[in-house]
């Protein structure tokens with residue numbers, strides 16, 4: 001469904017991604033792992049066409065998305081639902097209204113909103129919370145609102161960037177169970193995370209990034225024994241390896 005072919009992306013002198021290649025099949029659930037600064041968010045933003053690569057191809061359902069024109073991008077983005085760590089819900093809108101915004105943005109007729117929003121709120125377990133405001137919800141519930149907003153437009157792919165990063169363990173667990181349920185219903189999920197506990201518990205295929213490159217397991221183990229502290233101190237983050245990260 002998605003192929004990266006030797007994709008490179010730099011920001012000035014920082015090589016965020018270097019000749020990264022991988023493939024994700026339809027209906028798969030994969031993790032993108034790697035320490036902070038490894039290029040996980042950059043990779044997701046490339047799929048979203050928020051960034052263009054410097055070189056390489058990104059093929060989604062047979063189309064090289066790097067070649068889409070600006071006019072084609074809004075329609076392309078409807079294939080993708082996004083869930084970020086910093087939930088990005090609208091504080092002055094109710095749960096229901098937060099989800100409706102997604103439908104309004106893509107021009108779905110208002111008559112269809114109620115049924116679709118109702119269905120998706122039920123799926124994420126928020127049917128009873130529809131008329132509450134974000135400040136009346138727990139962190140886990142707010143993260144479910146952002147997932148509902150992503151799902152309501154019926155995307156083919158869900159991109160999740162550290163979606164459990166701000167949640168306690170119990171809440172993160174139930175969020176992961178929800179992602180698994182959504183995956184079983186047919187969505188392809190690409191989740192960036194450096195949470196080893198999550199990766200070990202909810203086993204999926206792992207695409208490892210290290211300083212912008214795909215790496216094999218052996219290499220990561222080498223680095224875990226000998227983290228290069230001096231590079232951490234420069235704040236580049238690329239060689240930052242903590243035991244709990246993968």
Ligand SMILES: Nc1ncnc2c1ncn2[C@@H]1O[C@H](COP(=O)(O)OP(=O)(O)O)[C@@H](O)[C@H]1O
Nearest residue numbers: 011014016035036037038039040041042043236
């Ligand atoms: N918009 C940007 N401008 C400049 N540098 C960036 C930008 N986005 C990411 N980077 C750099 O690219 C590298 C990879 O970042 P990122 O993709 O955010 O990594 P991760 O999500 O794995 O922590 C880092 O060194 C980061 O500082």
Ligand SMILES: [Mg+2]
Nearest residue numbers: 040041042161
């Ligand atoms: Mg990131």
